[in-house]
Amino acid sequence: MAGHAGVGAPLCSEQFGSQAARSCCAAADGSLQWEAWGWRWWGRSGALGGKPGGRASPPLSRLLAVFLPQGFPDSVSADYLPYQLWDSVQAFASSLSGSLATHAVLLGIGVGNAKASVSAATATWLVKDSTGMLGRIIFAWWKGSKLDCNAKQWRLFADILNDVAMFLEIMAPIYPVCFTMTICISNLAKCIVSVAGGATRAALTMHQARRNNMADVSAKDGSQETLVNLAGLLVSLLMLPLVSDCPSFSLGCFFLLTALHIYANYRAVRALVIETLNEGRLWLVLKHFLQRGEVLDPTSANQMEPLWTGFWPTLSLSLGVPLHRLVSSVFELQHLVEGHQEPYLLHWDQSQNQVQVVLSQVAGPETVLRAATHGLILGALQEDGPLPRELEKLRNQIRAGPNKQSWLIVQETHQVLDQLFPKFLKGLQDVGWKTEKHQLEVDEWRATWLLSSEKKVL
Numbered sequence: 001m002a003g004h005a006g007v008g009a010p011l012c013s014e015q016f017g018s019q020a021a022r023s024c025c026a027a028a029d030g031s032l033q034w035e036a037w038g039w040r041w042w043g044r045s046g047a048l049g050g051k052p053g054g055r056a057s058p059p060l061s062r063l064l065a066v067f068l069p070q071g072f073p074d075s076v077s078a079d080y081l082p083y084q085l086w087d088s089v090q091a092f093a094s095s096l097s098g099s100l101a102t103h104a105v106l107l108g109i110g111v112g113n114a115k116a117s118v119s120a121a122t123a124t125w126l127v128k129d130s131t132g133m134l135g136r137i138i139f140a141w142w143k144g145s146k147l148d149c150n151a152k153q154w155r156l157f158a159d160i161l162n163d164v165a166m167f168l169e170i171m172a173p174i175y176p177v178c179f180t181m182t183i184c185i186s187n188l189a190k191c192i193v194s195v196a197g198g199a200t201r202a203a204l205t206m207h208q209a210r211r212n213n214m215a216d217v218s219a220k221d222g223s224q225e226t227l228v229n230l231a232g233l234l235v236s237l238l239m240l241p242l243v244s245d246c247p248s249f250s251l252g253c254f255f256l257l258t259a260l261h262i263y264a265n266y267r268a269v270r271a272l273v274i275e276t277l278n279e280g281r282l283w284l285v286l287k288h289f290l291q292r293g294e295v296l297d298p299t300s301a302n303q304m305e306p307l308w309t310g311f312w313p314t315l316s317l318s319l320g321v322p323l324h325r326l327v328s329s330v331f332e333l334q335h336l337v338e339g340h341q342e343p344y345l346l347h348w349d350q351s352q353n354q355v356q357v358v359l360s361q362v363a364g365p366e367t368v369l370r371a372a373t374h375g376l377i378l379g380a381l382q383e384d385g386p387l388p389r390e391l392e393k394l395r396n397q398i399r400a401g402p403n404k405q406s407w408l409i410v411q412e413t414h415q416v417l418d419q420l421f422p423k424f425l426k427g428l429q430d431v432g433w434k435t436e437k438h439q440l441e442v443d444e445w446r447a448t449w450l451l452s453s454e455k456k457v458l
Helices: 045-049 059-065 080-109 118-146 151-174 176-208 214-243 247-270 279-292 298-304 330-337 365-380 389-400 406-431
Strands: 010-014 022-026 032-034 316-319 344-349 354-359
Touching: 080 151, 080 176, 080 214, 080 247, 118 176, 151 176, 151 247, 176 214, 214 247, 279 298, 279 365, 279 406, 316 365, 330 344, 344 365, 344 406, 354 365, 365 406, 389 406
Parallel strands: 316 354
Antiparallel strands: 010 022, 022 032, 344 354
16 A cells, blocks of 8 residues: 555544544655654543553653553543543542541540550440441441442541541540540441442432443542542651641641541532432432423533432422321322323422322333423422422412312322423533433332223323
């Protein structure tokens, strides 16, 4: 082929991932002459994850390939880099704070004190560890199923709880009488942190991995964390001799590092753009749709999503409840089933603003999404703010008096949803939401009912 092309004319090219391509020309002696690796080939940030097979690839690119997933940035979500940068900052601050806390615990146990008993120190350590192990099991059983639904909130909670635990460890030597109890509480908190932090990190890894490369993303995250902890260890070796003789200075450093740790965690979690809907994001998107007729895109909704507790809708929404909890007679079952054409049954308690949803055996992800939307719309009827004309009429009827029974309102909202939900669902899909899956909290109960009309399966 070289014989038919002029010297210097491009013959072929190659590229790694989404990086800029480099060309190959014919040399005067008939050999192939590849374009040298350089800034043009290195190109944009995509080169950070490159692992090209060429002999002269940029050294920085090779170094970064050790810490970034293969194919970066195309193999991960768009929020990967800002999240990891802030996550590294918080890990560094946490590493330094942890060194101060460990120094305080060892001091309290008696390291360096000739009068301290080895057996007493061992017993204290065993009690501390056993308390944490029990706490880990209980917390995983109590909250394990909720961690996926609100991964960002639990991630932030875990890191703040970790700061509280380290503060208790620093304060423990100051009150020797309560030392054992204090470090047991601290270790209990740290074990809760390990469960919540580890589980939410796995959920976020699933979000970040875009090429079925969860293992690679997780492994590189471990490498980044190890590097940051190593840097934190080296800085700690310089810091501890300076603060060990001055408890007030040590406490001041701890508060400064804790402030940095919380801020970096907030920025890291706020950088995430998750494209699946949980109850909080669904409420934000639905409320905006009802008020303005527009669907928020994932970036906007994630920026508005509350990260602190206490900001959720006042409505209590339960999906996948057992049927026997809602009905105890044929009459009650008839009222519950009447008007339901979808594969779910919905019960609304106006006085407690509580919605309970029974799911059919054939209910799919879109059915669950519609049921949750239905429940949140009922909650919106008891709040202020503009609504579509049909819903505004229903809200006026509810506020006029409590005479209208809840099951009649549920039937009317079914008719409204038949017109509203297809537009809402299409709007979600158009702006980038993944409606084929969700992060709504759904229990395992399913039911069938004979008195219902023919049901649609979504």
